[in-house]
Structure formats: structure tokens, C-alpha cells
Amino acid sequence: MSSRRTHVVTATATPADTPDLETRDRLLHEAALLFATHGFDSVTVRDICQQAHANLAAINYHFGGKAGLYAEVLNVAIQTMQATTEEIRKAGAGRSPDQQLEAAIRVFLTRVATTKDKWIHQLMLREVANPTAAFDAILKRVLEPRMAYMRSAIAGIMRCPVSDRRVALCMMSVQAQLHALLNSPLAERLASPRLTAADADRLARHIACFSIAGVRAIATT
């Protein structure tokens, strides 16, 4: 099994450029899914290797160990998250704060529902719940930038400085609703059986409407 395709066509490609494209990527892919759905500790290297049809020693060979594999998984997660943040920024460029907030919610939910990147947010949520050593990097490169953008949108709705304590509270209220749809089986009971694009759109409209009204109400406090 696992026909090796290491630079089989590229005539004189430098061998070091593509160190591997087969089992290494399979491990990376399956590990990402397993880590996201069950958590780092609950997943065994034997689970991953079996799922990826790889030998038990493959993880240590390609990534130096379970921790190294997890670090690599987190790396691609961080990069995709940054891309999503950029998409959120573009979607709200030159629009009103209300539309910016709604766009952020919609882009997020659409990514979760339609793309194959749901595991990324699940993984991020696990890192927030019980952080590993990589949490500081995640906070700085992913969470802070996105929260900064949403904070500015919320402050725009409230017509108050971003440093206002109520802005942080509203941030929590909005983020909480987005996170709730990820971690729990409750999400699957809301949007049966899988979160379709239509479900995501309906959810986005609900959370946006609910949250904007909430933020406005807090603003008059």
C-alpha cells in the first residue's frame, strides 16, 4: 500500500524540497481530525497511525514524536485561522459596524459549515479550554487579532472607545454564541444532522440579529 510518489515526475527537483507527500500528509490530516474531536491526551499515536494506514513508528520518524505532530497540526491551523481573519476583514471593509459584525459572524459560520476547516476551530476551542504550551502563540497570532477587529466593530456600534469595559463583555457574549456551536453535541441537535450552508446562514442571521440588539441595549446603559 501507500505508493510512494516522492518527486517521481519532477525530473531534477531537489530531493530535500519535497521530503514527503504521502504518509506524512496522511498523518497530519488524520491527526488534525482526531485531535480536534477527542483532544490531545485522548488520542493515541496508535489511533492516528491506524487511521492513516501508517506504521506505529511513522509519527516519531516524521515529526519526532506526538508533541511534534501536534505542533505541526497547530501550525496549519494557525495559518488557516489567519486567512479567515483576513477574509473577515475584507468582508467588512468600508461598511457599517453593524454589517462588519454580521459579516464576521457569517464568514465564521460559513467556514465552519461548508469548508473542511471545522476541526480547526474545534482545536482552537480546546486550546482555550485547557491550554498547552502553544497557547501563548495562538493568543498572539490568532485570537488577539480577530478579537481586536470584532472589538472595534462592537465599539463602533456602541459609539464608545474600545477600551470601555462593556465592550469586552459584549465581545464575550458574541464569541460565546459562536463557540457554543462548535464543541458540543448540542450543535448537531440544532442543525440536524450536519450543518449545511443554509443552516449556517440561518444561524448567522440569528446570532447577528440577537447580538446587535444586545450590544445596542448595553450601549444605552
Next chain:
Amino acid sequence: MSSRRTHVVTATATPADTPDLETRDRLLHEAALLFATHGFDSVTVRDICQQAHANLAAINYHFGGKAGLYAEVLNVAIQTMQATTEEIRKAGAGRSPDQQLEAAIRVFLTRVATTKDKWIHQLMLREVANPTAAFDAILKRVLEPRMAYMRSAIAGIMRCPVSDRRVALCMMSVQAQLHALLNSPLAERLASPRLTAADADRLARHIACFSIAGVRAIATT
């Protein structure tokens, strides 16, 4: 260590009534805290026994094993949760739906902040995130009753039947905010360093104001 006090004063108390009051309860207490903060799998019986100053075999002796201990911890958690639900019901009896929802939020947050029962809700959240065998019992005895009450309050605010799909969505929006304050270190960053009674009251006011406005906005959809 661990001076045994098994009915040492009660002259002729039936020996079977108080099978143990010392190490068994210490195990129960410490296990509850550890299970809530780290999860069932991450906590070892050696951790619990060391924390409770008990012998390694004590858990198997008193509870028949790690699983039996966890079941017993869940039992007391369920009972306390039911008491909290009752308190929420009493706090909102004969009041408007708005006040009922606010009372539910306030009672919940007050319990989390002031009493020593924070671990209970953390444990419940873990059960929701990745359920064990006991999840069905929890759903039926704890989650369903409380959600039914909050659903009726929300439907009251919206002036629509409780079966309306938007009611379920609003339920999610409210619950998500409450849950967000439990599991994550984010809570400790919002309310530094420990959640005081004043913090809980401020948070309760925020979530109530935010949520009631959100529900009202959804109602006009």
C-alpha cells in the same frame, strides 16, 4: 494520620448507617474538584488519593473503582443542580418573563461565584462537551428541566409558543454566555482574579440586559 472517627461518640448508633465519614468523604471531595478542573481521563487515581491523603487502594475499596467514584461525584452534582433549578424557579415565581430570565441568570452566576459549587457546573460542561455513559441521566434530570423553564421564560418574552424554532436558538444564545464563563481561563481574565459576588452581579446584569434585548429583537423577526 487520618484519625478514624467512625461513630466514636454516638454510643449505640447502628454501624451500617454511617459506613464512613472520613477518607470516603475526602476522596469524594477531592475527586470532584480534580474531575471538574482536569476531566475524568486526565485525573489519575494516584492524584486523587494523594490529594485526599488516602491510600492508593482506597478508591477501589470505597467505590469499587475510578468509575464508581466518578458516578458518586456525579450523583451529588446532580442533586445540587436540581436544588439550584428549584431556587431559580422560586426566584421567578409570579414575576414577568423578563424578570424570570434575569433571575435565572443571576442565581446561576451567584452560585458559581459565591458558593463552593463551581466545580459542579464545570463538571456538567465537561459532560456536555464529551459525554460519558451518565450523560443521558444528566440530560433528563438536570438539563431538560432547567432548559424547559428558561425556554418558557424566553417564549414569554417573545409572546410565541415554546415550540417556535426561534426560541431554541435564543436558548442557545443565552446558555452559551453562561457556559463561556465557566470552562475557560477567559473567565478569570474578565473577573480578576477570582469571581467575587460583585463581579457576578455585574455579569448577571450584563448578560440579562444583552439577552433580553436580543430575544426581543428576534421576536420581531
Next chain:
DNA sequence: ACTGGATTCAAACAAGTGTTTTATACATGT
């Protein structure tokens, strides 16, 4: 054909897990 580096494989390892076992101390009932 063959050499050399990269990759895969089966087997074993050391450490940590929950549990069981066996023995000992204790308070109580007769």
C-alpha cells in the same frame, strides 16, 4: 547491477495507568 540515503516495518522497551492481592491495625460485640 549496485550503492546509499530515505522510508517502512515488526518487535521490544520504559514509564504510567487502574486494579488486585495479601497482610496488618483497629474498634466492636460476645
Next chain:
DNA sequence: ACATGTATAAAACACTTGTTTGAATCCAGT
């Protein structure tokens, strides 16, 4: 005092964990 059932203690058990080892296999370059 003695026997009895309860509780604690230390050691060992069987099992799973991540990791390491050393041989086997593959493929490109000569």
C-alpha cells in the same frame, strides 16, 4: 480476652501509553 468485620497499607499485577531499536524495503544516481 477473643473473635469478627471494617479500614488502611504496601506490593505487585495486567494493561496501555509514547518511544526506540534494528532489520528490511524502496528508489534515485552512477
